[in-house]
Structure formats: C-alpha cells, structure tokens
Amino acid sequence: MTTPLPGAPGSPALPRGELRAVFGEFTGPPECTPLVHNPRNGVTAGVWRVRAGDRSPVLKVLTRSKRTKAGWAASADPRHWNYWRREAEVYASGLTGVWRSSGLRGPRLLTAAERPGGDVALWLEDVPGEPATGWPLDRHIEHARRLGAAQGAACVADRPWLSRRFLRDYIGAKTLGEELLDSDEAWQQPLVRDHFPPGLRRDMVRLRHDREWFLRVLEALPRAFCHLDLWPANVIDAGPDTVLLDWAFAGDGALGEDLGNYLPDSVFDLFVPAARLPRYAAAAYDACLHGLRDSGHSGDERLVRLAVCASAVKYDWLTAQMLARAGEEQLDYGGGRTVSAELHCRERGLVLAFLADRAREARTLAPLLGFPEAPSGR
Missing domain, CATH: 3.90.1200.10 (Aminoglycoside phosphotransferase (APH), C-terminal lobe)
Structure with a gap:
C-alpha cells in the first residue's frame, strides 16, 4: 500500500513498508519537500526530504521509465554513463565508504526498496552541514x-x-x-x-x-x-x-x-x-x-x-x-x-x-x- 501525501502534485508515493523501515512508528502524515536536482536526467524520478517526527531522511527514486530528451535518457546497459540502477548498486556494495579514511564518504543508506512498478527507492541520511x-x-x-x-x-x-x-x-x-x-x-x-x-x-x-x-x-x-x-x-x-x-x-x-x-x-x-x-x-x-x-x-x-x-x-x-x-x-x-x-x-x-x-x-x-x-x- 502507499500513503498519499497532501500537497502539490509531484509529491512521491510513500509505501507503508518503506515508512515503517525508515521511521518505525510515528503519528501524523509525513511532510515532503522537493530537493534541487537535475530534472532532465531520465534516471531520477525525484528527490525529496521526508520529515516525520524528529527525523528527516532523503528519498531518491531511481527509474528507467521517465520521458526526457535523448541526451539524458536512462540506459539499461550497466556500463553506460547513465545506467539507471547504478546508484543503487554503488550504495548496496558499500563503495560510497571506500574513501572514508581520507575524510570523504557518501550519505548512509538507511534502506533500499524495489517498487512494484520497477523503480528503486533509496532512503538516505539527510546530511547536515x-x-x-x-x-x-x-x-x-x-x-x-x-x-x-x-x-x-x-x-x-x-x-x-x-x-x-x-x-x-x-x-x-x-x-x-x-x-x-x-x-x-x-x-x-x-x-x-x-x-x-x-x-x-x-x-x-x-x-x-x-x-x-x-x-x-x-x-x-x-x-x-x-x-x-x-x-x-x-x-x-x-x-x-x-x-x-x-x-x-x-x-x-x-x-x-x-x-x-x-x-x-x-x-x-x-x-x-x-x-x-x-x-x-x-x-x-x-x-x-x-x-x-x-x-x-x-x-x-x-x-x-x-x-x-x-x-x-x-x-x-x-x-x-x-x-x-x-x-x-x-x-x-x-x-x-x-x-x-x-x-x-x-x-x-x-x-x-x-x-x-x-x-x-x-x-x-x-x-x-x-x-x-x-x-x-x-
């Protein structure tokens, strides 16, 4: 099931299972704020900060079905520069932490979810700084x-x-x-x-x-x-x-x-x-x-x-x-x-x-x- 968010069109679907995995139990509907990203890129369905209670992780949804210009189209080729699943693979592999001893790292992955329509939801640490x-x-x-x-x-x-x-x-x-x-x-x-x-x-x-x-x-x-x-x-x-x-x-x-x-x-x-x-x-x-x-x-x-x-x-x-x-x-x-x-x-x-x-x-x-x-x- 999904929990629809109130507000402007373009708010993301929030499956209950994903919400429970990230937030546990909470009351009231989550608040969703879109974050700046490249809207032309065909692999990105959207990026949002989702707030419930005192937590506010970032949700990034990867897709291969977004309509966009040819120069930014998603690819199913894993070696292609714009392979649509790559970011999910990088996080799952732990490569975002390979440079940590030098002071560089990626956000922590809280959970990743395969959605029924084929998209992949990445729930990430909301990095302060x-x-x-x-x-x-x-x-x-x-x-x-x-x-x-x-x-x-x-x-x-x-x-x-x-x-x-x-x-x-x-x-x-x-x-x-x-x-x-x-x-x-x-x-x-x-x-x-x-x-x-x-x-x-x-x-x-x-x-x-x-x-x-x-x-x-x-x-x-x-x-x-x-x-x-x-x-x-x-x-x-x-x-x-x-x-x-x-x-x-x-x-x-x-x-x-x-x-x-x-x-x-x-x-x-x-x-x-x-x-x-x-x-x-x-x-x-x-x-x-x-x-x-x-x-x-x-x-x-x-x-x-x-x-x-x-x-x-x-x-x-x-x-x-x-x-x-x-x-x-x-x-x-x-x-x-x-x-x-x-x-x-x-x-x-x-x-x-x-x-x-x-x-x-x-x-x-x-x-x-x-x-x-x-x-x-x-």
Whole structure:
C-alpha cells in the first residue's frame, strides 16, 4: 500500500513498508519537500526530504521509465554513463565508504526498496552541514587534498555496473549547436561578441576538432575509481567528513579526472568568481598532489597533470550550447533565480578560455610522456 501525501502534485508515493523501515512508528502524515536536482536526467524520478517526527531522511527514486530528451535518457546497459540502477548498486556494495579514511564518504543508506512498478527507492541520511556551493576557497583546496589522498590510496576492484568510457559517451550525447561552432553569425551575437575573450572561437573549434585525441589520451592514463560528477552542488562539509552526493555516474576514470571536473564546475554555476580560477586551480592541484603523496602514491605526477589538463575536453560541447542559447533567459542551477545574461556569458567565457589554456598544456605535455602529438590545428 502507499500513503498519499497532501500537497502539490509531484509529491512521491510513500509505501507503508518503506515508512515503517525508515521511521518505525510515528503519528501524523509525513511532510515532503522537493530537493534541487537535475530534472532532465531520465534516471531520477525525484528527490525529496521526508520529515516525520524528529527525523528527516532523503528519498531518491531511481527509474528507467521517465520521458526526457535523448541526451539524458536512462540506459539499461550497466556500463553506460547513465545506467539507471547504478546508484543503487554503488550504495548496496558499500563503495560510497571506500574513501572514508581520507575524510570523504557518501550519505548512509538507511534502506533500499524495489517498487512494484520497477523503480528503486533509496532512503538516505539527510546530511547536515555546509554545501560546497558556499565554501571559501581554502575549503575547496582542502577538498582537493582529500580527493588526492582518497584516490591515491583506494584500490577498487571492477564491478559489472561501474561506468566505463564515461567521458566519451557523456560528451558524445551532447550535440546541441555543434553546427554553430563554424558560424560567423553565431559568434557575432552581441552577448558572445562582447563577453567571450579574443581567440576563444579558434581555441574552442580546435578543442572540438581534437576531441578524439584527448579522449584517447585520457583513456590510456593511469586509472582510478572516480565519482565522475564531482562538483560543489554534490559536496557537503559535515564536520570531520566531507560527504559526496549523487553517485550515479561512478566508475572508471583517469587519475586526476575528478579534479579536472571539479575546478571549472566551481565557476560555471557561479560558486567561485572566474577571475579567481587560475590561482584557485593551481593551489587545488598542488593540494591534490600533496594528498596523493601522503597516500603512498609513487607514480609519475606528470600523468596526473595531463589528466587534469586533458579533462578540458569534457566541456567542448558547452561552447556550442552557449552559442545556441545565447538569446535565452539564464537561470541558476535548479532554476530558482534568473542570472544576468552578461554575467553568465562573461564568467563562462573566462572559464572556457582557462580550459583552452589547459588543452594547450595537454598537447605539449602528452608527447613528452610518450603519447602521439595532437592533430595540427585548422
């Protein structure tokens, strides 16, 4: 049986058995509050904080039947970047705790339930603490140190449901506006013309042209168990531990790939000013190396640097998307407020220029480490 919740449409069904498993006995109907998440992702039916008495766990429902755009569709392939059951498998396996000795962990799983319609309900610890979206820079840098220590120390055996070739498949699914990269008219849109740095068009066209080279380099670098969706909205400072949310993409990645994602994503959604990114990124990279050394990692640190720099390819699709949507209203993550279009374009343009510099560094560093040279620019 299910207990319907009063309130707005979109409230989740709450089977009595799940409620008893999580809350035990309680009086009165539970209160349900929707939490910010990516509503486009086809694997997520919804995320809510459910309160009854003095307890308020988080309910996340995984699904394979949600209708969404092709680029975010759920997959039944366990190796696919958007395999719909992966997060349930990660929690059931205990992998969310594999980095705990380094101060990183996932929320505690209270219970998981297979529902008659085929969905999976994850009842998770409601983690108190400060989200990384509001952290000062020194806290982000400490997070980078913990990440290096965690990924240097942890040795995770492969599981059949961990993602493989995540980056290749993820960016391959994002095609919006690709034809605009070579369009003079698209690059002359006022917001783009006035707020993208000089030379960015040349750099982003080349990054797209070199995509396959970057992916081959990343796939040949030393491997690590990676979160693969590591950005400030998925990180909470919970006292002695840093808690990482949303393990839906977790799997095989290059050592350094998670940091290469975290740094630009700190700025893309306006959590860190773009002007501070170069110094912030340098300090965070040094901290990550410090953590790696403390973990006993003895590999060539230049390979980690190459992974961080080559990860710039993850965002080659973003330039095309911005060209396609330059005239649209801009919203913050979660869609709660409007963001100045000028600010949005200027900040993202500066991050893309930073990533272009990283891509150039990767092209220089890779041949020194035995990789083929990148294709010549167009």
